[in-house]
Amino acid sequence: MAGSTLASPTASPMPEGIGRVSPASEIWRRFRRHKLAVASTTILAVMVLAVAFGPLVWQVPINDIDFGAHLEGPSWNHPFGTDDLGQDLLARMLYGGRISLAVGLAAMLVAVFVGTAIGAVAGMSRGSVDAALMWLTDLFLSLPPLPLLLLIIYLFREPLKQLVGPELGTFILIVAVIGGFRWMQVARLVRAQFLSLREKEFVEAARALGMSSSRLVVRHILPNSLGPIIVAGTIDVAAAIIAESTLSFLGLGFPPDIPTWGRILFDAKDYLDIAPHWALFAGGAIFLAVLSINFIGDGLRDALDPRTAA
Numbered sequence: 001m002a003g004s005t006l007a008s009p010t011a012s013p014m015p016e017g018i019g020r021v022s023p024a025s026e027i028w029r030r031f032r033r034h035k036l037a038v039a040s041t042t043i044l045a046v047m048v049l050a051v052a053f054g055p056l057v058w059q060v061p062i063n064d065i066d067f068g069a070h071l072e073g074p075s076w077n078h079p080f081g082t083d084d085l086g087q088d089l090l091a092r093m094l095y096g097g098r099i100s101l102a103v104g105l106a107a108m109l110v111a112v113f114v115g116t117a118i119g120a121v122a123g124m125s126r127g128s129v130d131a132a133l134m135w136l137t138d139l140f141l142s143l144p145p146l147p148l149l150l151l152i153i154y155l156f157r158e159p160l161k162q163l164v165g166p167e168l169g170t171f172i173l174i175v176a177v178i179g180g181f182r183w184m185q186v187a188r189l190v191r192a193q194f195l196s197l198r199e200k201e202f203v204e205a206a207r208a209l210g211m212s213s214s215r216l217v218v219r220h221i222l223p224n225s226l227g228p229i230i231v232a233g234t235i236d237v238a239a240a241i242i243a244e245s246t247l248s249f250l251g252l253g254f255p256p257d258i259p260t261w262g263r264i265l266f267d268a269k270d271y272l273d274i275a276p277h278w279a280l281f282a283g284g285a286i287f288l289a290v291l292s293i294n295f296i297g298d299g300l301r302d303a304l305d306p307r308t309a310a
Contacts, residue, residue, distance in 0.1 A: 030303035037299020040292035051097030060091040071275040081277040092259035100261045107240035110179025112233045115186025123194025137184045145181045152177050153252050170254050178243045186232045193225040227304030234297035238290040245286050261286050
């Protein structure tokens with residue numbers, strides 16, 4: 001057709017950066033799709049802020065005794081009620097929450113560190129080293145955890161109390177014991193990840209370029225194994241909180257004047273019929289913390305799984 005011109009088929013260039021999504025943004029996008037995990041993150045954040053800053057707002061001494069307020073229910077003066085000595089349960093819950101959550105986090109760090117180290121060495125080794133480490137892992141897995149926890153705490157609690165004080169000594173002992181019996185699952189998981197990743201093409205390419213084994217682990221294999229480790233860590237936090245509460249409930253945790261959530265439950269067990277609020281608030285806090293952490297672990301598992309559909 002005369003006078004007509006044919007438009008150039010050349011497409012206009014796309015602006016730089018369009019279509020690119022950072023790994024962190026993609027993980028957050030997947031995590032947001034897990035509604036229970038997002039809600040659990042909010043609940044856990046509120047609990048952490050409450051135990052961290054609550055005592056600054058609710059400045060009631062945790063050991064003030066008021067027999068006139070013996071076993072009172074929730075009221076304006078005592079929102080969570082009082083115990084058998086008239087002590088304010090809200091103040092004791094806020095103080096004890098710091099210890100219970102700190103025990104969970106510290107025990108998780110111990111378990112993840114030990115498990116990652118053993119699993120990494122086993123996964124990168126061959127032959128007798130791998131077999132020996134996995135034999136040690138299987139040995140610890142076969143041991144009954146609760147009786148051993150009780151025995152170790154019974155044997156070493158008093159010497160540690162005399163060495164560093166009752167509160168710090170009990171904290172160190174409980175964290176070490178709980179973390180020392182939670183590393184096996186992490187070790188097996190890390191070993192499986194390392195066995196798979198060390199045969200991948202990018203690892204073989206780095207090895208062909210002369211990269212040392214230690215640098216290979218730090219730069220390539222370990223970063224690609226962080227997803228399962230983080231998920232296992234969230235599970236260990238919940239398990240450590242339950243273990244500390246169990247020990248305190250059995251009377252082998254922190255001293256009676258240190259009100260962890262488990263210790264509050266232990267003190268409330270004889271008053272369930274006349275003062276149920278005493279146990280309900282402590283039990284509810286443990287329930288919410290553990291449930292929230294488990295749902296967060298589920299959300300992280302889905303968000304960090306590369307096979308998850310977009």
